[in-house]
Amino acid sequence: MKVLLFGIAKDIIGASEFEVPAQPKHPSTVKELKDVLVVLFPEFGTLSSLAIAINSEYAEENALLHSTDEIAIIPPVSGG
Amino acid sequence: MNLERYTRQTQLKEFGLEAQKKLSEAKVLVIGAGGLGVPALTYLNAMGVGTLGIVDSDVVSLSNLHRQVSYYENEVGESKVSSLIKKLQAQNSATNLIPHHTFLSTENALAIIAAYDVVLDASDNFPTRYLVNDACVILKKPFVYGALHSFEGQVSVFNFEDGPTYRCIFPTMPNPAEIPNCNENGVLGVVPGIIGNLQALEVVKVITGIGEALSGKFLLFDGLSQNYRKINFKKVAGNDAIIHLKDSYEFSCEIGGSAITSQELTELLKKEDLQVIDVRTDAEYQQFHLEEAIHIPLSALERKLEAINYSKDIYVICQSGIRSQKAIQLIGAFKPNATLINVDGGMNKLNRYALR
Structure with a gap:
């Protein structure tokens, strides 16, 4: 499961893409994916606002994930 | 035309x-x-x-x-x-x-x-x-x-x-x-x-x-x-139903405490001996800093809370005035009675008045 990273999410993981480990199991919803990220990278726990897109469509917390989906993590950015 | x-x-x-x-x-x-x-x-x-x-x-x-x-x-x-x-x-x-x-x-x-x-x-x-x-x-x-x-x-x-x-x-x-x-x-x-x-x-x-x-x-x-x-992305019901502005758009974590502008700080420094804590990184501090500033990077603040004199007012400064708010929260949690003053705009604004 490939995740594309933007903004501060890219800075936290230190790469523009991230392969979510299949073990112990693939996250099946957006909510589960967020939980996995917090476990792997605790700094995600401090982000209160994070948009997730599945195959270029904005996704709600309960949206289902499939292993072939392209997921994007889009934090808000403020700079101008 | x-x-x-x-x-x-x-x-x-x-x-x-x-x-x-x-x-x-x-x-x-x-x-x-x-x-x-x-x-x-x-x-x-x-x-x-x-x-x-x-x-x-x-x-x-x-x-x-x-x-x-x-x-x-x-x-x-x-x-x-x-x-x-x-x-x-x-x-x-x-x-x-x-x-x-x-x-x-x-x-x-x-x-x-x-x-x-x-x-x-x-x-x-x-x-x-x-x-x-x-x-x-x-x-x-x-x-x-x-x-x-x-x-x-x-x-x-x-x-x-x-x-x-x-x-x-x-x-x-x-x-x-x-x-x-x-x-x-x-x-x-x-x-x-x-x-x-x-x-x-x-x-x-x-x-x-x-x-x-x-x-x-x-x-x-x-x-x-x-x-x-x-x-x-789609429209979410209710988001277009706003009829009044919120009372405040300040960050919720911003403490109700006091703040002064960088310019006011420079004026005060001419008259008084103030305790100014600079919470920026080493690299930022090395570039330029106030002579009076005590340097405690935000990342080290929790370990160095004892270095602050709580009987005096504590002015906290960073680059733009945001990390200093976080530092104020941290210090405030450690010593609830401390007098904490955020320097709004931080070194960015100060630079124009004091270091130009």
Whole structure:
């Protein structure tokens, strides 16, 4: 499961893409994916606002994930 | 309207004289005369937008010049709005240029925005962005959003023809500790030029109806890979039902405590011996700092809380005034009775007055 990273999410993981480990199991919803990220990278726990897109469509917390989906993590950015 | 001036765009059959006329009759408000506002205003002015309002109360600083390309070395310390209007007037004498020498606030947002057709959000902080959204929803004005993070940018058109708003993609405002801004994080000079110009293009589409505006689409730009990616998103029920601005758009974690501006701090330092804690990183501190400052980086603060004299007032400073708020929370939690004063604007603002 490939995740594309933007903004501060890219800075936290230190790469523009991230392969979510299949073990112990693939996250099946957006909510589960967020939980996995917090476990792997605790700094995600401090982000209160994070948009997730599945195959270029904005996704709600309960949206289902499939292993072939392209997921994007889009934090808000403020700079101008 | 001088037709010859705009020939190269009116000869485009999709644009034509009709679109040019719409531009000349349009009133566009640009909020922020910084990295995004400068390129957006330069092109909107060149293309013949009839009325351009500019909201900003900042002055030019040396560290603006690498990206805010209309400001010159000899203008450091001058009002951005005044400096920019001088150049825009010389660039296109037909434009009605309206200066708003203020920052957008809950007191003035509705009155200022009401006089315009389209808003271009070129601000640099979350409170202003959420204020712009809510005011535009209340007034039913479309607004073109653009924002930056290092080599990346985001662009979208919100609240346009019953389309989604900023809150449909980012429902609630993040707190300042979690997302750094350009002053803390840095930005490559040309990136705001690209994003500001994409915003100007969207403004032209909104006004004239040509092409397809980025409504319901969220554009992500990555300068390092030259990737553009569009995310589709939908309107969330209720987000267009805002009828009043919030009482405050300040960050929720901002303590109710006191604050002074950098300028006030410099004045006080001339008269008194103050305890100033500088919580920036080693590298930032080495670059320049106040002689009086005690350096305790935010990352080391928890371990060094004993180094602070709690019988004296504690002024906390960082680069832009945001990390200092976090430090104040930390110190306040350790010593609830401490007198803590945030230095608003931080070293960025101080630099102009004290170290210029």
